[in-house]
Amino acid sequence: QDAEAGVERARQALAVYQEKPVFKAPAEPFDAKACAKGKRMLSIPNSSANPFLKGIIDRMKLVGKELGLDVVEWENQGQPSQWVQGFEYAIRDKFDIIDLISGIDPATVAPQVKAASDAGVKVMTSHFYDPSDKQSPLVSSSLTIGFNEIGKILGNWAIANTDGKANIILVVSNEVPPTAPLVRGIKSALADNCPDCKIAQEINVGVTEWATKIQPSVQSAVQADPDVNVVIPIYDSMSQFVVPALRLTGKTGSVKVATFNGTPFVLDFISQGVVDMDIGESLDWIAYATIDGHLRDACGLKSPSALNVPFYIFDKNNVADAGSPAKFDTGYGDAYVAGFRKLWGLGAE
Amino acid sequence: MSFGDGEGALTARSEGSASRTGLPPVLRLRNVAKTFGGAVALGGVSLDVAAGEVHGLLGKNGSGKSTLVKILAGFHAPDPGSSMEVDGQPVALPLKPGDFRRLGMSFVHQNLGLIPSLTVLENLRLSALTSPGRAWIDWKAERSAAREALETFGLRLDILERVDRLSPVNRALLAIVRAFEDIRSGLEGSGRPGLVLLDEPTPFLPREGVEKLFGLVRSISDRGSSVVFISHDIDEVMAITDRVTVLRDGHVAGSLVTKDASHDAVVQLIVGRELARSAPARTARKVERPVRAVIEGVEGPRLAPCSVTIAQGEILGLTGLIGSGYEELAYLVFGATRAAGGTLALDGAEPLELPAMTPRRAIDRGLALLPGDRQNASGVDSLSLLDNMFLPDVDRFFRRGLLDHRAMRQEAEALGKAFEVRPNDPIQKLSALSGGNAQKVLIARWMNRKPSLLLLDEPTQGVDVGTRQQIFAALRAAAADGMSVICASSDAEQLAEICDRVLIFARGRIVKELVGAEITKDRIAEATYASLDGMGALPPDERPEDEMQ
């Protein structure tokens, strides 16, 4: 009885993520053009090789251009020494904003963050901290993203799609900071809504070892416990190694795969029926929201504490909306474009 | 003093400089033994080297001479029970690396002990450059010390040249200069006479170089230092040593005072039996035989265009001073070194262009080459006898899509038996064989193919007297069956024993041909040196740049 109620709660919690996202203004309107005038922002991604981040930055450049904000990407191969150079470049070239986008922990470059702040360059992060995280005091502002919320979605989805009998293999990368809140989210959803569900194994694989370790580990885990019915690789790029593991063990379809990031090839996996759901965010939306938040901070306005980009669940029912082959920001609607333009005091496009 | 101004034949060691009595021996070894994984290399050798003495160390290949030398260099650790005294003081064994310097020893090792990829300077000053306890290398001082040393020994080399770009002769001289220089500076430093150990220093040297070396040996032994001299050349040993010790299978077979011993007595002690020197049956072969190969205008780095014809069943010797180009011919004909020009016509067929010759083509046409550099060019130590034997013709065993390992093994075993390879286990690695036995395997490789023309470079270098005879016999037998042989060698005795005809080279040209009864050790040696005299008449700037300068 209690179990059924839990499943119902889970279903209800999911409902909001299955509707087309709507735009909610993050804060008061302001004159974005005036604010952006002459300002420059250096975006340092975790690695330029990451297409997700590259996509966000490319879109930020476009949005910035319209507002008069010069957005520059610091291309790097994910080597911290290159991040360090990026900071120095920004300080030297008198940028106004350094945007650490999704992955560079300000704590790992603490000396540089301090140097930049001292030099008057505001360091901001976006799409990195969970609201519950303790943020680096050196950072001017952070646009958080609800990793914990994502965890809850994943957890509830597992509950709802196994009728409360989820037996889960979690694939995580503990060295990436968002992992912790995300996993907490999954666990809290299970604890709240499904006392019978359990996590059969939590496999921790470093990002550099994904290619060599995920597939064999998942295979072993699935075989060690034949009752497993859900695999959650928390970042969807992991799923390219999870899918073959299930295919080889003959569990494709019977073991469900739920993941997060909305990377196009994974959305294609959904249409092929080898992955069951992927939580996505619109890159373009992120780009708008990031520019909005950072500009506010740069002009002394109060920056929203969160990115406020809604999450959207793709599954076999709606994956066709993402295009074929899928694209990064297709399928989310375009409510945000008009929304932000209005907020910034721009005319319609 | 220079290595260059050599004169006639080896002169016998004079009286008077013999060992000084009363002093303790410079080196006293007692019961020195060395076992390599079960194989006994030295079985308990006891030996005294007196002060001021030139001590010959003789023995067949693998009898343990080099092993003994390497124990003294601290390279091998002798088995427990060995003991050693220097100047009457006991020395703890095994020696630590570098101990030999402290004890006043210096070496010319069998493979010279030079590092090819480094410069003359670095090799020559090795001990000064690497001795611990100096905080700073004064390169200027080192350079002038090196130049001075080379100057003293009359050796003109660019001290910044890499050793691998030197000719073999200069390399040998460099090693010798280094050894004597170390002893000289040791003598200056401590005033204590030292001990030079020369492990087969002469095979690379031309006659006048040998003479000069002997001059050096005498001069330092006169000043009280001692020399241990290892060679397979009995004449050299008779000429320079005061006393000889002969090793056989790792044991001392006997010791002789040189001036009281005869050549034959020494040989007998080495071989352990009397050696019947077979007189070559040359006279019977004077008949006209069909031509096997016509080599026209072959030209190489050191060889001016020259032509050679060889008949079927003929054994043709090539010799001359080192650097005269005789040693190149075989490599040029075989395509091992690219010829600048020339042709080769075999058995009356169309002439082949030599510059386009490759070892593969040569082999396909029935040629075979046994290079002088056994370690690097002839056999692969880390592979089995079997693999080494059938290297050029594995294809022969490729039957019905499979290599017939059984047939290979059987044939290898038979071949090993025929050439008296010991131990005759085809699966064993070549490195497990002694030098002489390895050479037998490699000769067997080529003889087994029944080549029409066999090219040899120093086929018995470093091979003991007994094995030499076996090899000679095999060559003669094959020649009797029609195989032609070209044998390049600096060893007049060897040529005298097997050749039907000998060509003497000087400055890249054939200057003399010896046939029939002219072929004796003495005539060959004489002709070799006469060849130089003949060139003395050339105007100075046309003087060839031979190795010695």
Added chain:
Amino acid sequence: MTEAVATRKKPAVNYHRLFERVALVLVWLIIIAVFGAIMPRSFLNWGNFSIMFASYAPAALLALAIIVPLTAGDYDLSVGATLTLSSCVIGVLNVWAGLPILLVVLLALLAGLVVGLVNAFFIVYVRIPSLVVTLGTTSLMTGIVQWMTNSSTIGGIDNALIMAVVGGRLFGVPYAFYYALVAAIAMSYVFDFTPLGRRLLFVGRGREVARLNGIAVDRVRVGALVASGVISAAAGVLYAGVLGSADPYSGLNYLLPAFAAAFLGATTILPGRFNPWGAIVAVYFLATGITGLTMLGIPLWVTNVFNGGALILAVTISQLTRGREASDIG
């Protein structure tokens, strides 16, 4: 007398050698037994092994690719990047350009061939050490792959390839494994039963000797490098088939394990020589360890320790068995 000594010694030596030849296989069986005892149901079943055999097939092929030039005396560090290149060629041309899969597979193998030729040109003709050249081409290819794929994973590779690699099964084992097996059989035939194999060995052990015995040394080396390029491209094809997608980053991670397997394999079957069966045994030995450990739920760091420890231990034991005689490998 020497003869007699030799004969008396022989059996002892052979006994040692035999033990050395099968030692790794024995250890493999032992760890299977141990894991089997702990997890009789989940570990000790055919399904588990058949999957392991298939999923490590690309790694096995990569180890095979490496030992060809290693035997001829050259290091090929570029095999990892070639694997990536090949699988991304498949991804780009099949998924994005829509070329038919068969053609694309051929083009991927062709890419491997070109890589081999480029390596060979610099190694054999310009005479740059193989380590340097293949380090350079690794970096070059990594760049090209990033350019080609926009640094993104390409999913949706033609199902025909996936079916051909992991779809069909024989004795419950997906085909992937048999491709590696066939490669090993072919290679061990070439290595041990053809003159080409002997030539390869001689070129690796003594280049000058080989040349003077009429072996076209340069040609053999070029051939070995090209073979390694093509085989690692084939590993890339298998990899694309196993994953069903092309990942621009994963190849390099397979480089060190493949070398480790090649060296580990040289301690077994034919100790002291790089040999195909040894490499295969080594790959699956390590795979078994990892599978067993992960099934026990042991954290992944242990598998790294296991990999490193097994390599060092095996080579040490092999070395001690041979009484510290200089080894031919490495």
Added chain:
Amino acid sequence: MTEAVATRKKPAVNYHRLFERVALVLVWLIIIAVFGAIMPRSFLNWGNFSIMFASYAPAALLALAIIVPLTAGDYDLSVGATLTLSSCVIGVLNVWAGLPILLVVLLALLAGLVVGLVNAFFIVYVRIPSLVVTLGTTSLMTGIVQWMTNSSTIGGIDNALIMAVVGGRLFGVPYAFYYALVAAIAMSYVFDFTPLGRRLLFVGRGREVARLNGIAVDRVRVGALVASGVISAAAGVLYAGVLGSADPYSGLNYLLPAFAAAFLGATTILPGRFNPWGAIVAVYFLATGITGLTMLGIPLWVTNVFNGGALILAVTISQLTRGREASDIG
């Protein structure tokens, strides 16, 4: 006459050699000029260079670490893992265990020393090829680091270390660079002006011969491996200081670039020999290329192509200059 010929030839030879010695430096200056012309303001200023010098200091130190055993004839693939180990030792002991930073730095260096000893034990005493041993210890250390750090990045390293590494500046360049510089000076003193350096060289070029000539070959090799362990641990300390944190995964990414720099460095200053100044020039040459390309906003894949292309090209030119004589490197 020979003398005369030799004298006549000499200047030509020396001219060639001189060119070869400075060729890479010239190319470096050229690319600086090119980037400078394109971006006079942002590229061609001292700030840019000073930060480049500092941020590549750990990489430079790693390249220096590698050339010590390379000169003595051993490959040390474990330097990348040692860097990681050292910086994670600092992270764990300083941040988690709260030990004082000075002690922790010493312990990190000690860890490098232990790694060197372990490598040396297997390489020198058990006589396993260095490539195999260091491949194995890399895997072992990777496992240990993951265990130690729970596979997570550790931030918050004592500010004193950060200040000592990137806090203070001299001529605008953070101290980090000077540590690498001091290491290069010390190393080039040892390599060129002490008997130890010659011993190292002799051991690398001919082990048997070195031993015959009374050099304690084993001791020299052990020393070289230990030095390489300690220097790469020092690189790890710098790395931790530059970042202010310890990352359990990044070290391996520095391995191939460091080798590339070591080989590239062997084409310059003292061509044909691994030499510290050459390694330093090579690291900063590559760094300049990458920095310039990045500033131009050129896509990432180009930098990989640049890295690989520069390595192959430089070694090719160096090789052709020396008339294809067999090279000593590699």
